[in-house]
Amino acid sequence: MSDCIKNRNEFLFLYDIKNGNPNGDPDENRPRIDDVTKRCYVTDVRLKRFVRDYIIQTQTEGEDSILVTKLGSKTVNLTDRVIDRLKNTDKKKIEGEALMNTLLENFVDLRMFGSPLAFKGAPDEWGETSKITGPIQINFGETLHQVEEVTFHGTSIFRSKGEAEQSEQKQGTFTTYYAIPYGLIAFHGVANENAAKTTKLSEDDFKKFKISLWRSVRETSAHTRTKRDQQPRLLLNIVYKENIEIEENGEKKKVPTEYHIGALEDKIILKPTTEIKEDINIRKIGDYTLDFSKLINALKKAKDKIERVEYCLSPEFAELYGDYLISAITAIDDKIKIENLNIDYLK
Numbered sequence: 041m042s043d044c045i046k047n048r049n050e051f052l053f054l055y056d057i058k059n060g061n062p063n064g065d066p067d068e069n070r071p072r073i074d075d076v077t078k079r080c081y082v083t084d085v086r087l088k089r090f091v092r093d094y095i096i097q098t099q100t101e102g103e104d105s106i107l108v109t110k111l112g113s114k115t116v117n118l119t120d121r122v123i124d125r126l127k128n129t130d131k132k133k134i135e136g137e138a139l140m141n142t143l144l145e146n147f148v149d150l151r152m153f154g155s156p157l158a159f160k161g162a163p164d165e166w167g168e169t170s171k172i173t174g175p176i177q178i179n180f181g182e183t184l185h186q187v188e189e190v191t192f193h194g195t196s197i198f199r200s201k202g203e204a205e206q207s208e209q210k211q212g213t214f215t216t217y218y219a220i221p222y223g224l225i226a227f228h229g230v231a232n233e234n235a236a237k238t239t240k241l242s243e244d245d246f247k248k249f250k251i252s253l254w255r256s257v258r259e260t261s262a263h264t265r266t267k268r269d270q271q272p273r274l275l276l277n278i279v280y281k282e283n284i285e286i287e288e289n290g291e292k293k294k295v296p297t298e299y300h301i302g303a304l305e306d307k308i309i310l311k312p313t314t315e316i317k318e319d320i321n322i323r324k325i326g327d328y329t330l331d332f333s334k335l336i337n338a339l340k341k342a343k344d345k346i347e348r349v350e351y352c353l354s355p356e357f358a359e360l361y362g363d364y365l366i367s368a369i370t371a372i373d374d375k376i377k378i379e380n381l382n383i384d385y386l387k
Contacts, residue, residue, distance in 0.1 A: 042243040045175070047347060048297060049231040049246065051277040052304040052335075054184075054357075055257045056224045056325070058269040059192070061217065062086070062181075069266075071189055078188070078320075080223050082181035087227060087257075091249065092149050094256035098246075107147035107155060118157060140172075144240050147332040151239045152176045152249055175235035176249060180228040184310040185328065186319035187220040217266055222323045224273070226305035233282075234298075250277065254352055254383045273325075274355045275381065277303070277350040284345055297345050307334035325356050332361070335366045348377035357385065 063082040075078050088108075096103045103109055106131050107121060127145055144151055154174025193216050231246055257270045278301070283294040309331040312319055316327045339346065349369050353362050370378050 044236045045231060045233050045241055045243055045323075046282050048233050048280040048300055049277055050280070050300040050302075050304065051229050051231075051253075051275065052274075052308075053181075053227045053229070053253060053276075054224060054274040054308075055270055055272045056222065057220070057267065057271075058222050058324070059219050060269055061219045061266040062223060062225060062270070064218075064266070068218070071187070071220050073187060073189060073220075074182075077182075078186035080183045080187045080220055080225070081379075082179060082227075083148070084178040084227075084229075087181060087253075088149070088153055089153075090256035091252045091262050093260040094147065094252045095248070105142070105146070105148045108152045118155070127215060140214075148245055148248065150174075151241045151245050154235075154239060172239060173235055175232045175239055175241045176229060176246075177229055177232065178229035179305075181225045182305065183223040183225055184305070184308060185219075185224065185312070187223055187321055188320045189218055190221055192217050192219060219266060222327075224310065224322075226308065226326075228303065228305045230300050230307075247276075250275065250350075250381065251383050254381075271354060272352075273354045274361075275352040275383075277381075278339070278346060279348045279350065280345050281347045299345050301338050301342055304335065304338075305343055307338055308332060309334065310325055325360070330361060332365055332368065336372070339369060342373050343373045343376060346373075347375050348379055349378045350381050352381040352383050359380060 061069065061070050062080060062254075064070060065072050065087045071080050073084070090106060092106050096106055096109065099105060104125065105134055106127075107118065109121070122143065126142070143157075150172065152174055154172040156171045231241070231249075235241075254272045254275055255265075257272055280297045280299060282297065284297050285292055285294055287293075310319075310328050311331065312322055312328050316322060322328055339349070351366065351369075366378065369376070
């Protein structure tokens, strides 16, 4: 495992969805739309679930590396999950700091996101455990425009054999689901280098997170009707310097940077085209334009604290905004490194 991250990272992630429900509510599984702003919001829990599911599906260690998951089809508490994970090791009887270190070693999502670690009915030998604050903290996501809910109706057809003639018969049930016609969703988050020391979040872990974040909204939702048309559009990750130089009492000294801009999603302005006129008429990428001026200005103000800027763009976003956005960031300061993550390995 590589060393813990030493730099603060701040990321902005945009993805979109068509005719789907990005995050259903607990009651009727309807899109979560704010009554005042008319914008659809998505919880950080939903996004973390995408990341966890992608790691389970694609990584060598799979489900063994994820703490918050099911055992087969059964939903279990954390105690059952840990017992199951440790049952084939020589660490069935473990307590205190040794237990915590073992959990952090085994579960990558614990290193990323932390956990309240509310063990129910845990063995006495486990001793006391405490809450772990994850270094990767993500705000609720929200569409950059107003949306409206639409209802889709359909029929599910399946075959069955008649009891008398044993002949195949078609049966059907009516289905209804609620969705938004289109949504461009923005998430903002921070990976804190100080909290990373506690959970041992490594550079390799954070690289895995960025790859999983980009691919998961597309790959892990591909077989779900309400999230089938999700696509990642923009990932912008700001890597701040580990230390900056300041002057204090006439002397120069290095201190930890310990800074991030914050609220990056508010620094992108979406405007519907003149043909579309209103937000609720937006149905695809070409129905709006994005203004990154506030974001660029924020980066300019923080340029002395920034080591590099990483980015990934979908082909459609690269065509519309890539040249302008990357050129504008590059022009801020030639000391800031610009890196294309190219997570999908596109030419």
